[in-house]
Amino acid sequence: MIPFDFEYDRPGTVGEALTVFRQLDAEQKNPMFFGGGTEIISMARMGNVKTGAVVDLKAIPECRVFEYDKDRLLIGSALTLSDLVEAKRFPLLDHTAGRVADHTMQCKITFGGNLASTIIYRETVLPLLLADAVVTVATQGGLRDYKITQIFRERLQLPRGEFIVRASIEKRWLSAPYIHVKKTKNEKVDYPLLTVACLKADDKIRMAFSGLLPYPFRDLQWENLMNDKSLSFPERAEQISALAAPHLLNNLDGSAEFRKFVLNNTLIKVLQTLKGV
């Protein structure tokens, strides 16, 4: 049971959502956009989130698109992770979404909710960082497109009252060679000790991580080392692990030392699988 009351609004258009959010804000209801609600409900129950109103985005058609537009795939923010997995359109995203929480949770968690999550992992952003995704945001001035790196630095950075409508990816990334590895402490279904997602293009490996630091990221210095042909695979892995070591998360899921060990081995596996460069 959630120990407090809030109002529930389910707008049918982007405009209605923006307007109702602004009104609720003016009424000091501290409204929240609501995707799958898994995080809002679980945190509200524990008293970690307090809101006077939720604005459910799932009935807005623009947030539910999953279609091609010329050379891009459009992915609506209100699609569930199982919508992504079942459709099998962007294999790296399918694999990433298919390892977030468990299958039944994937039927409820939305793509937009995972990107905007306050929980540190936000694993579905990894393919977007690699494929130079463009994110369409609903703003008071209309829909605006941003490069993913403009609005996602460690976490989603949107002004209050704006929300993600969809992301889009150039078609060429959909068939690029990829690998996704998620390592957990013990059970298969768990938060990541480390998740790495990689795409290979123009003979170069791109890679992004979750679980290593308190936010997901892509690091170009690490990528340069990963693609340095003058080094052997173990040398590349070792140099990246050494760079990472001082910053690695050290918590109940795994010590920093253990994460470094897992990172090193995982990078070698990635290089072998993608046949180096």
Next chain:
Amino acid sequence: MFRIKEKSILHLNVNGEDREVVARPSDILLDTLRNQLALTGAKPGCENGDCGACTVIVDGWPIKSCLMLTAEAVGKKITTVEGLKNAPVQKAFIEKFAFQCGYCTSGFLMACHALAQKHPNPPDYVIDEWLQSNICRCTSYEEIGEAIRVVLSQKQ
């Protein structure tokens, strides 16, 4: 726009019937099913999305009813274990002794029933992925796996 400002009468479609409930916008579906409709098949366990004891089927998909608002379920078709009515998966659970204390059973039945409807012929890894959403403290996993495989083999 659909809006609920306070405790009000909501219309839910549960097990093929239109039902009226009185719910706050912040009420979760699990509590409404149990306390207002006396459908106690969905069980409270962790109430945090971890155990799967509260699983129901919403528009064909298994959903943890502890993480769904009652308000969200308006306009959707909800099936609880009470709505299965001698489904093949129930028979298979009995034949394979796929339960001990039974607390997790309704959640597993709903996940298995949804799987059989959505993917009548799934590869093994898909069966494993779906079943990993539920926890059985009595560790009947082996028998539960056998039961769902019996149902799926009958579908082929």
